Amino acid sequence: xxNLNELSQLSSVGxxxxxxxxxxxxxxxxxxASGQIxxxxxxxxxxxxxxxxxxFPERPFLIYGEQxxxxxxxxxxxxxxxxxxxxxxxxxGDVCAIAMENRPEFFxxxxxxxxxxxxxxxxxxxxxxxxxxHALESTGxxxxxxxxxxxxxxxxxxxxxxxxxxxxxxxxxPASEELRARVxxxxxxxxxxxxxxxxxxxxxxxxxxxxxxLLIFTSGTTGLPKAARYSHMRWMSSGDVMEETLQVTxxxxxxxxxxxxxxxxxxxxxxxxxxxxxxxxxxRKFSVREFWxxxxxxxxxxxxxxxxICRYLLNQPVxxxxxxxxxxxxxxxxxxxxxxxxxxxxxxxxxxxxxxxATEANTTAINVDNYPGSCGRVPFWEKTNLxxxxxxxxSESHPRDEQGFYRLCEVGEIGEAxxxxxxxxxxxxxxxxxxxxxxxxxxxxRRNVFSQDDSFWSxxxxxxxxxxxxxxxxxxxxxTFRWKSENVSTQEVADGLSDFPGLELINIYGVQxxxxxxxxxxxxxxxxxxxxxxxxxxxxxTEERLPRYAAPVFVRVSAAADLTSTFKLRKVDLQxxxxxxxxFDDPLYIRDESSRSYQPYSAELLAxxxxxxxxxxxxx
Numbered sequence: 179x180x181n182l183n184e185l186s187q188l189s190s191v192g193x194x195x196x197x198x199x200x201x202x203x204x205x206x207x208x209x210x211a212s213g214q215i216x217x218x219x220x221x222x223x224x225x226x227x228x229x230x231x232x233x234f235p236e237r238p239f240l241i242y243g244e245q246x247x248x249x250x251x252x253x254x255x256x257x258x259x260x261x262x263x264x265x266x267x268x269x270x271g272d273v274c275a276i277a278m279e280n281r282p283e284f285f286x287x288x289x290x291x292x293x294x295x296x297x298x299x300x301x302x303x304x305x306x307x308x309x310x311x312h313a314l315e316s317t318g319x320x321x322x323x324x325x326x327x328x329x330x331x332x333x334x335x336x337x338x339x340x341x342x343x344x345x346x347x348x349x350x351x352p353a354s355e356e357l358r359a360r361v362x363x364x365x366x367x368x369x370x371x372x373x374x375x376x377x378x379x380x381x382x383x384x385x386x387x388x389x390x391x392l393l394i395f396t397s398g399t400t401g402l403p404k405a406a407r408y409s410h411m412r413w414m415s416s417g418d419v420m421e422e423t424l425q426v427t428x429x430x431x432x433x434x435x436x437x438x439x440x441x442x443x444x445x446x447x448x449x450x451x452x453x454x455x456x457x458x459x460x461x462r463k464f465s466v467r468e469f470w471x472x473x474x475x476x477x478x479x480x481x482x483x484x485x486x487i488c489r490y491l492l493n494q495p496v497x498x499x500x501x502x503x504x505x506x507x508x509x510x511x512x513x514x515x516x517x518x519x520x521x522x523x524x525x526x527x528x529x530x531x532x533x534x535x536a537t538e539a540n541t542t543a544i545n546v547d548n549y550p551g552s553c554g555r556v557p558f559w560e561k562t563n564l565x566x567x568x569x570x571x572x573s574e575s576h577p578r579d580e581q582g583f584y585r586l587c588e589v590g591e592i593g594e595a596x597x598x599x600x601x602x603x604x605x606x607x608x609x610x611x612x613x614x615x616x617x618x619x620x621x622x623x624r625r626n627v628f629s630q631d632d633s634f635w636s637x638x639x640x641x642x643x644x645x646x647x648x649x650x651x652x653x654x655x656x657x658t659f660r661w662k663s664e665n666v667s668t669q670e671v672a673d674g675l676s677d678f679p680g681l682e683l684i685n686i687y688g689v690q691x692x693x694x695x696x697x698x699x700x701x702x703x704x705x706x707x708x709x710x711x712x713x714x715x716x717x718x719x720t721e722e723r724l725p726r727y728a729a730p731v732f733v734r735v736s737a738a739a740d741l742t743s744t745f746k747l748r749k750v751d752l753q754x755x756x757x758x759x760x761x762f763d764d765p766l767y768i769r770d771e772s773s774r775s776y777q778p779y780s781a782e783l784l785a786x787x788x789x790x791x792x793x794x795x796x797x798x
Contacts, residue, residue, distance in 0.1 A: 211422040214415070220387070223414065236249075241460065242460045257372075261373060261377060262368045266365070268320060274291050274319060275314060279327050285438075297393060300394050300444060308402075321343070326347050390408065429479075431476055431478045433458075480508070481509075484510055485517065489683075511651075532554075539597065540600070540609055557647050565596050566586065567586065593640065610635045624636045657669070659687075669686075674724050679709070682705055692791075699729070701732070702734045703735055713733070717774055718774075731768065735767070761792075768783050
């Protein structure tokens with residue numbers, strides 16, 4: 179057995195699979211739902227907003243603090259903004275950026291742009307400097323709708339493109355007069371005086387559903403993010419599909435605590451709630467302390483998670499009655515098997531829809547069976563455009579057959595997930611809509627994969643599947659590293675150690691070792707408040723859970739987590755620092771087999787375990 183496969187198998191949680199036909203029946207219903215909107219249909223996000231405002235005028239749509247905005251009210255505010263945008267010179271086909279935290283004004287601005295036929299580009303509110311300039315330039319934005327709460331961060335950037343910045347006030351986070359003077363603060367007066375009546379549809383009447391309605395930046399942890407195109411069709415179809423999957427009704431209440439500029443909250447949560455006439459409770463930022471209070475206060479029934487959020491919540495002390503709540507299902511990604519098991523044991527039998535995909539993906543997977551540890555299932559491969567293609571970690575290439583084509587993975591083999599690109603004028607599913615950059619789009623396409631002239635979207639993700647067709651995420655290509663002639667998956671190591679007592683976060687990555695092939699594993703750990711790192715206990719857990727070659731050689735006890743704004747752990751800077759203790763202030767430990775523990779770093783210990791000093795380490 180391949181050693182990476184062996185490590186991957188360790189993290190699977192056993193459960194009885196349902197019949198393949200039962201799973202496929204629901205996947206077939208999802209497929210039907212995804213095809214309701216055709217590429218050429220003259221139907222946009224704005225049309226759906228207006229349609230639902232007519233169907234559910236008085237139903238709560240957005241709940242924010244003490245505010246409760248009905249479907250009709252959101253539609254009316256979007257009308258005002260559409261008039262204001264038009265008065266400021268925007269026209270159908272233009273791009274307008276939105277930089278704003280989670281609050282009702284974000285939705286109303288977005289829908290107002292859609293009514294005018296303008297593409298909304300969602301900007302990460304945490305960025306500034308070169309990444310911000312890149313975001314505005316790569317989208318071709320004609321203007322920026324900016325929340326007052328973001329001014330201090332965004333305007334700290336020098337060399338911003340010469341664009342109008344239209345201010346949306348924020349009473350909770352007022353900016354200084356100096357900052358307000360640098361933007362168009364009079365925009366809010368234009369909005370206030372604009373009519374709330376229906377904005378004329380004729381300006382967008384000729385826009386087909388396949389037209390880009392959104393630009394959403396991918397949340398990768400290296401390099402500058404890419405702006406992925408998101409058509410009106412694909413956005414609305416995601417709501418059609420998830421309404422069927424989750425069996426959503428107008429009585430459901432969604433919880434939106436992930437940033438709206440990220441694909442998860444902007445697509446799945448918003449499109450599904452809108453499609454069903456359900457409500458969305460909007461929180462600016464995720465709060466561990468307020469999560470269950472919000473759930474109970476608003477009878478929240480559907481929650482979109484990121485795996486780390488669930489770990490944060492599990493780290494909180496047990497309280498009486500915590501299984502008595504309104505949550506019936508969760509959807510998301512990144513939930514490790516151990517965390518999944520602990521979650522349902524502690525908080526009750528909530529259905530978990532763990533999935534796999536990407537902002538720009540032309541294929542996805544989702545676990546509709548509540549099968550612990552899996553990110554989806556393929557009961558019958560002929561029913562999906564997803565394929566797992568063999569990938570050689572050593573050579574960083576795809577093995578080919580005698581004809582030069584790629585090879586499919588067998589059961590248990592790890593390979594790259596790819597999606598066959600469907601190019602048909604009447605079919606929306608399976609299209610790869612790409613990025614604003616033609617070069618970036620082409621870089622994600624693989625051609626002549628299984629036959630001459632076919633094309634596939636390359637995900638860069640490594641997955642495997644078991645004998646029942648259940649899929650398991652293994653790692654990102656490039657995150658998997660080789661040590662002592664064995665392949666090590668950072669994700670699988672992190673999953674195996676994630677329930678270490680007192681652990682808040684763990685980040686696994688490989689660091690280069692001078693004179694050695696491959697990379698040595700390092701664990702950057704962040705302990706919960708009141709807990710300290712126990713090196714002997716950590717060593718014991720690695721012995722229990724991991725093959726010896728996969729156990730981290732180094733442990734760095736971090737004082738603060740280095741996270742992206744969407745809870746993805748940054749690795750590139752940590753990898754660059756390596757194991758040179760002069761590069762950071764965190765305590766550093768080295769694995770010591772003789773003492774069956776991790777010992778504080780010293781040059782003597784480093785030499786004793788047969789490792790050289792890190793390049794550039796003055797203490798080596």
